[in-house]
Amino acid sequence: MSIDERALTEQVVASFAKTEDARLRTLMQTLVRHMHAFVREVEPTESEWMSAIRFLTATGKMCDDLVRQEFILLSDTLGVSMLVDAINHRLATGATDTTVFGPFYIEGMPERAYGENMAFTPGAPALVHGRVLTTTGEPVAGALVDVWQTADNGMYSGQDRAQPHGNLRGRYRTDAEGRYAITTIVPVSYSIPTDGPVGQMLEATGRHPWRPAHLHFMIEAPHHRSLVTHLFDEDDPHLDSDAVFGVKPSLKVRYRERSPDEAVGRAFGFQSRFREAYYDFILERE
Ligand code: BEZ
Numbered sequence: 001m002s003i004d005e006r007a008l009t010e011q012v013v014a015s016f017a018k019t020e021d022a023r024l025r026t027l028m029q030t031l032v033r034h035m036h037a038f039v040r041e042v043e044p045t046e047s048e049w050m051s052a053i054r055f056l057t058a059t060g061k062m063c064d065d066l067v068r069q070e071f072i073l074l075s076d077t078l079g080v081s082m083l084v085d086a087i088n089h090r091l092a093t094g095a096t097d098t099t100v101f102g103p104f105y106i107e108g109m110p111e112r113a114y115g116e117n118m119a120f121t122p123g124a125p126a127l128v129h130g131r132v133l134t135t136t137g138e139p140v141a142g143a144l145v146d147v148w149q150t151a152d153n154g155m156y157s158g159q160d161r162a163q164p165h166g167n168l169r170g171r172y173r174t175d176a177e178g179r180y181a182i183t184t185i186v187p188v189s190y191s192i193p194t195d196g197p198v199g200q201m202l203e204a205t206g207r208h209p210w211r212p213a214h215l216h217f218m219i220e221a222p223h224h225r226s227l228v229t230h231l232f233d234e235d236d237p238h239l240d241s242d243a244v245f246g247v248k249p250s251l252k253v254r255y256r257e258r259s260p261d262e263a264v265g266r267a268f269g270f271q272s273r274f275r276e277a278y279y280d281f282i283l284e285r286e
Pocket residue numbers: 072073076100101102103104192193211244
């Protein structure tokens with residue numbers, strides 16, 4: 001006996017009608033409606049549906065507690081992470097733009113002093129500095145600036161076991177004037193991991209896996225909304241085709257050539273030529 005396809009959808013939606021939590025009820029019923037609409041539109045064969053289940057199973061198996069999170073990668077490469085970001089930051093508040101968190105953050109990385117070096121693998125020396133300010137321009141003293149980036153081989157410490165603990169990661173505190181300063185290396189563009197289901201999806205659809213060079217930031221201060229963002233190198237060739245759609249024009253910075261004899265070089269003790277990027281972050285009050 002064949003079933004009525006529309007009635008089936010309504011029957012499943014109705015099965016959630018007694019969910020006490022109204023938000024959960026909306027989420028489940030809407031999910032069912034959209035999933036049924038998708039299936040109705042693409043009419044998968046049974047073997048295609050099994051492939052989809054195998055794909056999601058493999059995605060789950062490629063997640064660990066440290067730095068491999070294939071589901072975040074899937075959400076990112078489908079643009080869902082950036083859509084969630086956009087929906088949650090719709091109002092122009094004057095705060096710095098946000099972007100994807102990504103799967104490679106590690107909690108509890110070393111606290112570092114103002115200007116301290118966080119690079120223990122080779123690369124082009126760089127100073128990244130600026131201030132953390134409120135939307136009305138006052139400095140935010142004592143803000144926690146948590147930063148992470150890849151090594152020159154395009155991999156994050158934690159992901160690449162050969163890198164020393166805490167390499168290219170650190171937690172900096174702003175001083176009384178809201179200033180932060182990070183000695184590091186110029187970031188490079190890198191490929192997101194392609195050895196899992198997301199890589200297969202990119203390959204099968206002719207998409208490239210590159211992200212433009214960037215530093216990740218998570219900035220927290222009491223009474224302010226925390227800020228998760230990146231700073232992108234404005235000269236990167238992948239800015240217009242980021243594999244995870246994370247670039248916003250306001251987040252580009254220039255890495256200017258500097259000599260150790262210039263005031264900024266002397267102030268931070270550089271011994272050779274380096275690059276300087278300057279950026280002020282703006283936090284929104286809670
Ligand atoms: C990252 O920038 O670390 C990243 C973001 C999204 C997916 C993969 C990597």
